[in-house]
Amino acid sequence: MKALHFGAGNIGRGFIGALLSGAGYEVCFVDVVQEIVDEINRRREYVVEIADSGHEKIKVSGVRAINGQDTDAVATEMLEANLVTTAVGPHVLKLIAPTIAKGLTERVKTNSQPLNIIACENVVGGSSILKEHVYQHLDESVRKKVDELVGFPVAAVDRIVPLQKHEDRLLVTVEPFYEWVVDQSKIVGEVPEIAGITFVQNLEPYIERKLYTVNTGHATAAYLGYHFGYETIDQALQDQYIRDVTKQAISETSRLLVAKYAFDPEQQAQYVHKIMNRFSNPHLSDEVTRIGRSPIRKLGPSDRLVGPAVQSLNYGIMPEHLCIGIAAALLFDYDKDPEAVSIQKTIKEKGLAETIHHYTKIGQDSPLFSIIMEKFDQLNHMR
Ligand SMILES: NC(=O)C1=CN([C@@H]2O[C@H](COP(=O)(O)OP(=O)(O)OC[C@H]3O[C@@H](n4cnc5c(N)ncnc54)[C@H](O)[C@@H]3O)[C@@H](O)[C@H]2O)C=CC1
Numbered sequence: 001m002k003a004l005h006f007g008a009g010n011i012g013r014g015f016i017g018a019l020l021s022g023a024g025y026e027v028c029f030v031d032v033v034q035e036i037v038d039e040i041n042r043r044r045e046y047v048v049e050i051a052d053s054g055h056e057k058i059k060v061s062g063v064r065a066i067n068g069q070d071t072d073a074v075a076t077e078m079l080e081a082n083l084v085t086t087a088v089g090p091h092v093l094k095l096i097a098p099t100i101a102k103g104l105t106e107r108v109k110t111n112s113q114p115l116n117i118i119a120c121e122n123v124v125g126g127s128s129i130l131k132e133h134v135y136q137h138l139d140e141s142v143r144k145k146v147d148e149l150v151g152f153p154v155a156a157v158d159r160i161v162p163l164q165k166h167e168d169r170l171l172v173t174v175e176p177f178y179e180w181v182v183d184q185s186k187i188v189g190e191v192p193e194i195a196g197i198t199f200v201q202n203l204e205p206y207i208e209r210k211l212y213t214v215n216t217g218h219a220t221a222a223y224l225g226y227h228f229g230y231e232t233i234d235q236a237l238q239d240q241y242i243r244d245v246t247k248q249a250i251s252e253t254s255r256l257l258v259a260k261y262a263f264d265p266e267q268q269a270q271y272v273h274k275i276m277n278r279f280s281n282p283h284l285s286d287e288v289t290r291i292g293r294s295p296i297r298k299l300g301p302s303d304r305l306v307g308p309a310v311q312s313l314n315y316g317i318m319p320e321h322l323c324i325g326i327a328a329a330l331l332f333d334y335d336k337d338p339e340a341v342s343i344q345k346t347i348k349e350k351g352l353a354e355t356i357h358h359y360t361k362i363g364q365d366s367p368l369f370s371i372i373m374e375k376f377d378q379l380n381h382m383r
Pocket residue numbers: 006007008009010011012030031032033068087088089090092095096120121122157158159160161162
């Protein structure tokens with residue numbers, strides 16, 4: 001069985017590639033960083049280290065890689081692949097779509113075996129977004145065949161993999177916990193038996209639970225941590241104010257998730273408890289600037305902060321602490337992050353009110369609007 005995986009980065013090597021290799025797949029990575037591609041091909045293996053007191057080292061063997069700019073090589077790999085996965089970042093999906101479309105166009109000429117393409121990104125509907133981009137590059141006749149033979153099941157992936165700072169460029173340190181949930185209803189052909197993937201009939205509750213609990217809490221702690229001068233997430237969470245706001249923000253999303261999807265409140269509370277412990281893992285050094293990266297994406301209307309805040313109103317929940325998270329994201333003035341720079345420029349040129357509406361789409365008529373304005377002001381005075 002062959003898996004073609006786009007993105008030999010932290011989640012690619014540290015989670016998806018390692019899990020698929022362990023499940024017996026021959027994994028071929030596609031990346032655009034030639035040094036990583038060369039290093040994988042030179043060694044054909046790498047090590048994943050588990051960040052806990054045991055520091056277990058797991059060897060991932062039999063892997064290879066190709067450069068994504070070599071679209072002919074990628075298309076050739078797609079001819080016989082049994083599974084295609086991605087972990088490139090939500091904004092990159094449209095960039096890899098033409099290559100995937102080229103591969104599918106070639107593949108359906110000779111191969112009538114079904115193929116599933118799973119985007120493993122922190123976004124609601126990642127595989128559907130990818131599918132839309134891919135279809136824009138397919139001829140009408142090819143689309144019909146792809147409709148029949150190719151599935152784009154959506155997925156939720158959860159494993160904290162911080163920035164890697166090892167001499168060994170392929171070594172990747174990961175937290176012990178992982179979860180990969182895939183929408184079975186969109187699988188074309190037989191459901192593959194892959195140890196470590198949970199298949200469900202409706203992914204929406206799972207992706208919202210993951211994004212609006214893990215990522216909401218992480219983002220809230222990261223933006224507040226940055227604001228108050230902490231470097232890593234475990235340092236930030238030792239600050240009582242940050243810890244309290246983070247817990248309250250996740251408790252607001254928990255109330256939303258329980259009301260919307262009828263999750264068992266006790267199980268959700270345990271889920272939250274486990275997540276707070278994962279954030280504080282002393283064996284991981286996870287920078288607040290990584291978790292806060294791309295604040296424009298993270299302030300998007302359905303992403304981890306604004307998405308649950310807006311939805312909460314429909315369930316009679318006033319998400320005051322999520323608004324603190326949103327305000328802290330608007331204060332994220334990290335000059336090495338181009339999205340943070342854009343937000344700060346917009347605030348300077350157009351003012352806070354217009355900036356809030358521009359990025360979050362929250363209107364002045366929403367009760368959230370004035371709370372965000374107020375929290376922004378309060379945080380500014382607390383520094
Ligand atoms: N790091 C984490 O803890 C988690 C990350 N995720 C999601 O996984 C995705 C990847 O995140 P990370 O692995 O952390 O990022 P990363 O930056 O470590 O990896 C992304 C990889 O994609 C490669 N890439 C960029 N453009 C490409 C292209 N056109 N073709 C092929 N490869 C390309 C990059 O060179 C890089 O190696 C994101 O959507 C992220 O939200 C999800 C759960 C956890």
